[in-house]
Amino acid sequence: xxxxxxxxxxxxxxxxxxxxxxxxxxxxxxVHLRLKRDDLIGPDLPGxxxxxLRYNLEAAxxxxxTRLLTFGGAYSNHxxxxxxxxxxxxFETVGVIRGEEHHPLNDSLAHARAxxxxxxxxxxxxxRRKAEPxxxxxxxxxxxxxxxxxxxxxxxxxxRGTAELAGExxxxxxxxxxxxxxxxxxxGIAAGxxxxxxxxxxxxxxxxxxxxxxxRRLQLEALGTVTTNWDVDADFHFGGYAKRxxxxxxxxxxxxxxxxxxxxxxxxxxxxxxxxxxAEAGCFRPGxxxxxxxx
Numbered sequence: 001x002x003x004x005x006x007x008x009x010x011x012x013x014x015x016x017x018x019x020x021x022x023x024x025x026x027x028x029x030x031v032h033l034r035l036k037r038d039d040l041i042g043p044d045l046p047g048x049x050x051x052x053l054r055y056n057l058e059a060a061x062x063x064x065x066t067r068l069l070t071f072g073g074a075y076s077n078h079x080x081x082x083x084x085x086x087x088x089x090x091f092e093t094v095g096v097i098r099g100e101e102h103h104p105l106n107d108s109l110a111h112a113r114a115x116x117x118x119x120x121x122x123x124x125x126x127x128r129r130k131a132e133p134x135x136x137x138x139x140x141x142x143x144x145x146x147x148x149x150x151x152x153x154x155x156x157x158x159x160r161g162t163a164e165l166a167g168e169x170x171x172x173x174x175x176x177x178x179x180x181x182x183x184x185x186x187x188g189i190a191a192g193x194x195x196x197x198x199x200x201x202x203x204x205x206x207x208x209x210x211x212x213x214x215x216r217r218l219q220l221e222a223l224g225t226v227t228t229n230w231d232v233d234a235d236f237h238f239g240g241y242a243k244r245x246x247x248x249x250x251x252x253x254x255x256x257x258x259x260x261x262x263x264x265x266x267x268x269x270x271x272x273x274x275x276x277x278x279a280e281a282g283c284f285r286p287g288x289x290x291x292x293x294x295x
């Protein structure tokens with residue numbers, strides 16, 4: 001009988017490709033960019049979602065749980081991925097969604113429900129208290145014993161999974177960038193770096209300065225120590241989580257025309273927009289080698 005780890009590995013195409021991106025806007029600033037295509041790991045469990053879930057699902061099975069419960073907004077890729085993981089690996093799944101129920105369901109929630117996830121909703125005031133014991137207790141009274149995954153799947157085990165990403169990159173680089181929602185991917189990537197390499201996370205939600213504390217907390221939980229080789233850029237959220245503006249839409253369209261890649265507007269488009277803006281502003285010295293993670 002295959003372990004959860006073996007079955008998770010069967011769902012992933014690893015290592016994900018590393019491809020060079022030629023764009024004159026970066027090249028005239030002397031910035032060399034490669035894309036770490038974690039979005040191609042697999043259709044149901046792309047990128048950092050597979051990495052975050054891997055060790056959590058092993059822990060859930062070892063602890064005897066048959067049901068996963070987790071949290072997210074209406075456009076959460078983590079909700080989608082948890083539903084798909086449960087479908088493939090034999091876990092029941094419950095998604096606790098921020099805000100009111102709306103019909104028809106958007107693509108993310110429809111995908112989750114199609115993969116067997118039970119959806120329930122919390123008003124925004126209660127959702128802000130989602131990690132408090134009384135809220136968790138009420139949810140487990142309603143749905144039964146559950147292995148509880150935090151919003152975005154970010155915890156110490158998730159950091160352990162995302163830390164493995166850097167080791168897949170066999171070419172030299174100076175900076176690695178990722179979109180940052182809950183801090184788990186940035187915390188793990190930074191933990192996996194060596195020497196003078198640095199990680200740069202682009203916050204995708206308004207008020208992203210809280211991520212500084214979150215990254216430190218997650219690294220401490222996972223590693224027992226905190227690294228200093230990372231930064232958070234909170235200037236490219238475009239109004240907040242799952243919000244967009246015409247400048248971002250234009251960037252996505254132009255990027256697709258230039259490179260044949262359709263960027264996810266909730267996460268990776270904001271990260272790449274910020275990266276291009278920082279390059280144009282001269283924030284990277286000529287010759288800087290950058291890896292940007294698409295997930």
